[in-house]
Amino acid sequence: MSDAGSGPFRGRRLRRTPALRRLVTEVRLHPADFVLPLFVKDDLAEPAEIASMPGVFQHPVDSAVRLVGEALEAGVSAFLLFGIPADKDEVGSSGWDPDGPVPRLSRAVRTAHGGEPLLLADVCSCEYTSHGHCGPLDDHGVVDNDAAVAGYVRESVVYAEAGVDLLAPSGMMDGQVAGIRAGLDAAGHRDLGVVGYAAKYHSSFYGPFRDAAESGMAFGDRRTHQMDPAVARDARPELLADVDEGADAVIVKPALPYLDVVARARATVDVPVIGYQVSGEYAMVAAADRAGWVDGPAAMEESLVAIRRAGADAVITYAAVDVARRLA
Ligand code: PBG
Numbered sequence: 207m208s209d210a211g212s213g214p215f216r217g218r219r220l221r222r223t224p225a226l227r228r229l230v231t232e233v234r235l236h237p238a239d240f241v242l243p244l245f246v247k248d249d250l251a252e253p254a255e256i257a258s259m260p261g262v263f264q265h266p267v268d269s270a271v272r273l274v275g276e277a278l279e280a281g282v283s284a285f286l287l288f289g290i291p292a293d294k295d296e297v298g299s300s301g302w303d304p305d306g307p308v309p310r311l312s313r314a315v316r317t318a319h320g321g322e323p324l325l326l327a328d329v330c331s332c333e334y335t336s337h338g339h340c341g342p343l344d345d346h347g348v349v350d351n352d353a354a355v356a357g358y359v360r361e362s363v364v365y366a367e368a369g370v371d372l373l374a375p376s377g378m379m380d381g382q383v384a385g386i387r388a389g390l391d392a393a394g395h396r397d398l399g400v401v402g403y404a405a406k407y408h409s410s411f412y413g414p415f416r417d418a419a420e421s422g423m424a425f426g427d428r429r430t431h432q433m434d435p436a437v438a439r440d441a442r443p444e445l446l447a448d449v450d451e452g453a454d455a456v457i458v459k460p461a462l463p464y465l466d467v468v469a470r471a472r473a474t475v476d477v478p479v480i481g482y483q484v485s486g487e488y489a490m491v492a493a494a495d496r497a498g499w500v501d502g503p504a505a506m507e508e509s510l511v512a513i514r515r516a517g518a519d520a521v522i523t524y525a526a527v528d529v530a531r532r533l534a
Contacts (some may be wrong), residue, residue, distance in 0.1 A: 411486030472517025
């Protein structure tokens, strides 16, 4: 587009004062757009900081409940729950223990804060299996897709019964959204939604998360069920399949290195698109901030603007409370 008239480029005239910039902005961050992940661990006495994620902690139930209260005060009202169990086995059965970390936290949050917080639960088995894979293994040491989904359904019903609002299966197993939808309906939870981790890439940026969730793998990787970073075209069918199976919203993950996928998702589906700014994205900014190499809070805010600008309606971010306070 050519610029009309003489003088500075039109964009510059519209950037001249703070009020002008505010008027014409396309993206305004708001704490209501943020989802804060929470790690709750069995048998933990005190919050334990995650070395690779400065400022992020594994929590016992009581301190996680306090953090929810602080986040609510800052305007952040959505939380994504991850549990770290005391016991792990081959199939991940502590994932569907009604007294496991996620159901206990969910009930405690409901007791302390009622219905105000929105609780999402990550549904997967990798935190609950002894080998760290996303479900039971077959005779070849490969995740058994349908057995994994059966486990996710059991987890989901237990979480729903404990007061969780939205179930977010992250294992990238085929049919996981349809399985959970059917399981919730059969258990009388027709009104609870499923958020599909629909476009989830096989990413090095999940590294710090595996420290946080203690879900590192004993062997192998997730290259066959998670998506290939060099292939964008798989995103569309993955997203459409999740919506077709009944997903009420979809997640794209990671977010900043995959803004093209976020934009594709926004153009592909008519449900909310949530970008997940993952652990490694957080850790990079935190590390550079510590070294004095970038202005961490500003870089974090800019990352979230970029993710929203690409088309995400909401963002899952470990920096939710910090950024919300900065916006206030
Ligand atoms: C699986 C799960 C992972 C993350 C969220 N859910 C790890 C994985 O797929 O290996 C990563 C989140 C992050 O890096 O912040 N339960």
